[in-house]
Amino acid sequence: MPGYDKISQALQKSENDDVAIRGWIYRTRSSGGLAFVVVRDESGIMQVIAEQSSLPDEDFEGAKNALIESSVQVEGTIHEDERAPGGREIHATRFHVVDYAEDFPITEDQSMEHLLDNRHLWLRSRKMTAIMKIRHTMTGAIHAFFRSHDFYEFHPPILQPGQCEGGATLFEVDYYDDVTYLSQSWQLYAEAAVFALERVYDMAPTFRAEKSKTSRHLSEFWMAEMEAAWMDLHEVTEMAKEEIKFILGRILDEHEGDLEALGRDPAPLRAMLDREWPTIKYRRALEILHERGVDIAFGKDLRTIEEKELMEEFDTPVVVTHYPREAMAFYKPADPEQPDEALCFDMIAPEGYGEIVGGSQRSTDADELIQALREEGEELDRYQWYLDLRRYGSVPHSGYGVGVERVLAWICGLDNIKDTIPFPRTMTRKGP
Numbered sequence: 001m002p003g004y005d006k007i008s009q010a011l012q013k014s015e016n017d018d019v020a021i022r023g024w025i026y027r028t029r030s031s032g033g034l035a036f037v038v039v040r041d042e043s044g045i046m047q048v049i050a051e052q053s054s055l056p057d058e059d060f061e062g063a064k065n066a067l068i069e070s071s072v073q074v075e076g077t078i079h080e081d082e083r084a085p086g087g088r089e090i091h092a093t094r095f096h097v098v099d100y101a102e103d104f105p106i107t108e109d110q111s112m113e114h115l116l117d118n119r120h121l122w123l124r125s126r127k128m129t130a131i132m133k134i135r136h137t138m139t140g141a142i143h144a145f146f147r148s149h150d151f152y153e154f155h156p157p158i159l160q161p162g163q164c165e166g167g168a169t170l171f172e173v174d175y176y177d178d179v180t181y182l183s184q185s186w187q188l189y190a191e192a193a194v195f196a197l198e199r200v201y202d203m204a205p206t207f208r209a210e211k212s213k214t215s216r217h218l219s220e221f222w223m224a225e226m227e228a229a230w231m232d233l234h235e236v237t238e239m240a241k242e243e244i245k246f247i248l249g250r251i252l253d254e255h256e257g258d259l260e261a262l263g264r265d266p267a268p269l270r271a272m273l274d275r276e277w278p279t280i281k282y283r284r285a286l287e288i289l290h291e292r293g294v295d296i297a298f299g300k301d302l303r304t305i306e307e308k309e310l311m312e313e314f315d316t317p318v319v320v321t322h323y324p325r326e327a328m329a330f331y332k333p334a335d336p337e338q339p340d341e342a343l344c345f346d347m348i349a350p351e352g353y354g355e356i357v358g359g360s361q362r363s364t365d366a367d368e369l370i371q372a373l374r375e376e377g378e379e380l381d382r383y384q385w386y387l388d389l390r391r392y393g394s395v396p397h398s399g400y401g402v403g404v405e406r407v408l409a410w411i412c413g414l415d416n417i418k419d420t421i422p423f424p425r426t427m428t429r430k431g432p
């Protein structure tokens, strides 16, 4: 049994070196006594030349007849050939088919729905492989960022008895003889934790019954949240910019080839790392929109089309602060100097990718919270524990949540957020 090389390593070898790879057939064609089989593994693709005269009969039959996605083990020698992908190919001396694949149900140019129905197989595509690798780097970067800034990882419950971002998008779950809900955000629990750990972060599945079919909404997504005692709005917005720049930098350092494979030019993304990312108030955003011919009255959240229009003015992400208090979640405090505005922010990505981060300072005033919860029609009983956090040594604190998939969609330049997560869940899809 030979030691196997990753294809990326095999592609570094020299003329006539011995080599052994294993993987899946990516492309194949044959003519007469010759088969050209491109094999893929996690790390890349490589052409194998299988010549009848150099192989045992059974091996040549396998190389000639195995269909794409058959699993194979190949031994041979390296030959440099600039026509081969990566500039090297293997001249096979052994070609073993581990499992003969049936006709693969995915061929070129298939619809998004067909690819989603076959997501368990489409994960093997070069596109999905590249995205999953970038996703891996992103989540690793989030841990590295917060751990290097003295944050503790904190684990909130996924089953929660109340809402955080409005009752309309809660998923209800049977809970013994009662009901409970899937987490819309871990924030309220993080607020409890900051009185012990002061700075906490978490990355967790998050659930929203979004009753709209858009290219930006998932029913199950991952949110990376942070919460910090003693921080104000200005400090958290600066931290959000630093975090997103850190994630972007890591992805650019480690995945230039993957981004290019996705058709994403890394150069404009790299240019953003050295720029200042502006912070503007919502009222300023309305002025910019007005100058661009879009009139919105103060009082509503910005919609996707308005975010897109606003971002025509910018070539980096932008932080918008001080949204109208009336349109915001119950925990976002009024600005004491401008009570119709809330001490909150969104970060909006360029190119129409919209909101990627949402956060705020938190109201520390129990009466203000009670009133806001009443206005949302909530039963106060479910929030008494949360109100307690304002009764025993409350301090100013702030936090935000990063939409992992939203950031990935933007950095990878994807048309649809569904491709950022291996098995997407939306209003119209709960499988495979």
Ligand code: 4AD
Residues within 6 Å of the ligand: 164, 165, 184, 185, 186, 187, 208, 210, 216, 217, 218, 219, 221, 223, 225, 226, 355, 356, 357, 358, 359, 360, 399, 400, 401, 402, 403, 404, 405, 406
């Ligand atoms: O703006 P949101 O609703 O903020 C919160 O949940 C706060 N409690 C976070 C906090 O302060 N700790 O959601 C945060 C981010 C959004 O900016 C967006 O990137 C992402 O989560 N997001 C979604 N991503 C995919 N699909 C959805 N349905 C999403 N809803 C929100």
Ligand code: MG
Residues within 6 Å of the ligand: 346, 355, 357, 358
């Ligand atoms: Mg938001």
